[in-house]
Amino acid sequence: MDNYKKNIGRREFLRIVGIATAASSINILQGCTPGPKKKLKTAVDDADSRPAKMTYRNFSDQEKESVSILGYGCMRWPTTPSPDGKGDLIDQEKVNQLVDYAMKHGVNYYDTSVYVQGWSEKATGIALKRYPRKRFKIATKLSNFSNYTRENSIKMYKQSFVDLQVEYIDYYLLHSIGNGGIRTFNARYIENGMLDYLIKEREAGRIRHLGFSFHGTKDVFDEVLAMHEQVHWDFVQIQLNYLDWNHASGNNVNADYLYEELQKKHIPAIIMEPLLGGRLSKLPDHIVARLKQRQPENSVASWAFRFAGSPANVLTVLSGMTYMEHLQDNLRTYSPLVPLTEDERQFLFDTANLITQYPTIPCNDCKYCMPCPYGIDIPAILLHYNKCVNEGNLARSIQDENYHQARRAFLVGYDRSVPRLRQADHCIGCKQCNPHCPQSIDIPHQMQRINDFVENLKQGTL
Numbered sequence: 001m002d003n004y005k006k007n008i009g010r011r012e013f014l015r016i017v018g019i020a021t022a023a024s025s026i027n028i029l030q031g032c033t034p035g036p037k038k039k040l041k042t043a044v045d046d047a048d049s050r051p052a053k054m055t056y057r058n059f060s061d062q063e064k065e066s067v068s069i070l071g072y073g074c075m076r077w078p079t080t081p082s083p084d085g086k087g088d089l090i091d092q093e094k095v096n097q098l099v100d101y102a103m104k105h106g107v108n109y110y111d112t113s114v115y116v117q118g119w120s121e122k123a124t125g126i127a128l129k130r131y132p133r134k135r136f137k138i139a140t141k142l143s144n145f146s147n148y149t150r151e152n153s154i155k156m157y158k159q160s161f162v163d164l165q166v167e168y169i170d171y172y173l174l175h176s177i178g179n180g181g182i183r184t185f186n187a188r189y190i191e192n193g194m195l196d197y198l199i200k201e202r203e204a205g206r207i208r209h210l211g212f213s214f215h216g217t218k219d220v221f222d223e224v225l226a227m228h229e230q231v232h233w234d235f236v237q238i239q240l241n242y243l244d245w246n247h248a249s250g251n252n253v254n255a256d257y258l259y260e261e262l263q264k265k266h267i268p269a270i271i272m273e274p275l276l277g278g279r280l281s282k283l284p285d286h287i288v289a290r291l292k293q294r295q296p297e298n299s300v301a302s303w304a305f306r307f308a309g310s311p312a313n314v315l316t317v318l319s320g321m322t323y324m325e326h327l328q329d330n331l332r333t334y335s336p337l338v339p340l341t342e343d344e345r346q347f348l349f350d351t352a353n354l355i356t357q358y359p360t361i362p363c364n365d366c367k368y369c370m371p372c373p374y375g376i377d378i379p380a381i382l383l384h385y386n387k388c389v390n391e392g393n394l395a396r397s398i399q400d401e402n403y404h405q406a407r408r409a410f411l412v413g414y415d416r417s418v419p420r421l422r423q424a425d426h427c428i429g430c431k432q433c434n435p436h437c438p439q440s441i442d443i444p445h446q447m448q449r450i451n452d453f454v455e456n457l458k459q460g461t462l
């Protein structure tokens with residue numbers, strides 16, 4: 001975590017947070033911000049005017065804890081430029097507004113970790129501290145990726161309580177099991193005694209439910225899941241969406257296998273990446289048209305959220321909502337959730353088959369690969385590439401009918417999305433980023449490939 005925080009001074013963060021928190025408190029004390037006398041109807045009004053009818057799931061037959069089917073993924077909190085121009089800081093006032101709106105509309109599950117350069121837990125803690133503890137459930141993770149020592153791992157664990165300002169954690173996860181294979185799992189949690197330590201913490205009540213999040217190969221999943229007899233995994237967080245159900249990329253395992261293995265053991269599934277890092281909301285135009293034709297009034301993203309929430313063993317579906325519009329759209333989808341019919345499921349599987357024909361790179365913008373020591377903005381490069389694929393702006397040859405339009409769109413958009421010094425041509429191929437990528441993307445290979453493509457476009461040699 002220290003690495004994540006090293007670029008941001010604590011004092012600067014607190015300064016911003018302090019100002020924003022005070023401003024937000026005033027709003028809360030006043031009930032609401034005064035508005036114009038005659039307000040225009042907005043999406044907020046639409047959502048506000050509906051009765052609260054969020055769908056909830058019970059943790060188990062024995063434990064009737066209700067969890068909202070929409071879980072707030074706190075990995076993409078809004079940021080604001082730092083006053084000194086050195087990077088970004090979390091915009092605490094906006095975080096508070098999003099949390100207030102989510103709480104008001106029934107969201108009671110908040111999933112955080114060392115996200116947003118390490119500041120997510122602190123910002124999430126500040127926002128939630130304003131509510132009675134029983135009204136929300138916190139999930140956070142042991143992210144001892146680079147320093148596995150017991151001492152460091154316990155320090156990270158304890159720091160989460162401080163940053164979140166809580167005395168117990170509802171859902172505690174071993175973070176991103178699978179990355180690095182079973183040897184890394186053993187080093188992070190078994191050989192240092194951390195799993196035993198966390199089990200004792202669960203017995204002591206400081207952890208209410210213990211589980212793990214998974215990105216990796218089938219053999220690791222099977223081996224860690226087989227530990228259920230001794231550990232009793234309370235829940236497991238998996239990547240599930242209608243593309244990954246049968247078409248998981250890289251080392252990832254198809255979601256149908258992951259889900260069904262959990263179901264066999266009656267372990268609740270928490271869903272991450274329902275939108276595959278936004279890829280399932282930024283689809284090629286004709287696939288968007290296909291979804292819109294079937295349900296014109298609903299968003300493209302709502303299909304993916306209904307898919308992820310429909311299976312009965314799913315406890316909650318996480319969404320990293322940076323903008324109010326995304327939160328409102330998801331609330332519409334899940335208040336209440338209308339499970340997919342069998343016909344609609346098949347329609348989405350057919351849609352997934354169409355999507356696989358587009359050669360996008362499976363980056364979900366998680367930023368775990370950042371910062372690159374050489375300054376490459378890896379996710380921005382990959383997202384721009386994917387955007388051009390989806391928009392039909394990936395020229396294959398100078399003979400293409402739309403070659404000139406596609407060339408211009410790619411090159412102009414590239415310079416706008418990624419500063420020159422952070423583009424793919426500055427990658428030296430050191431591979432330091434690869435072990436961090438949960439999607440198993442060979443990042444230097446992709447940087448080289450994209451750079452070759454850019455050079456060909458520039459030279460007119462495609």
Ligand code: SF4
Pocket residue numbers: 372373374375376378426427428429430431432433434443444447
């Ligand atoms: S391989 Fe390239 S992108 Fe990855 S860390 Fe090295 S320089 Fe950065």
Ligand code: SF4
Pocket residue numbers: 362363364365366367368369370378379382436437438439440441443
């Ligand atoms: S390249 Fe991998 S680690 Fe980096 S943002 Fe994309 S998915 Fe995340």
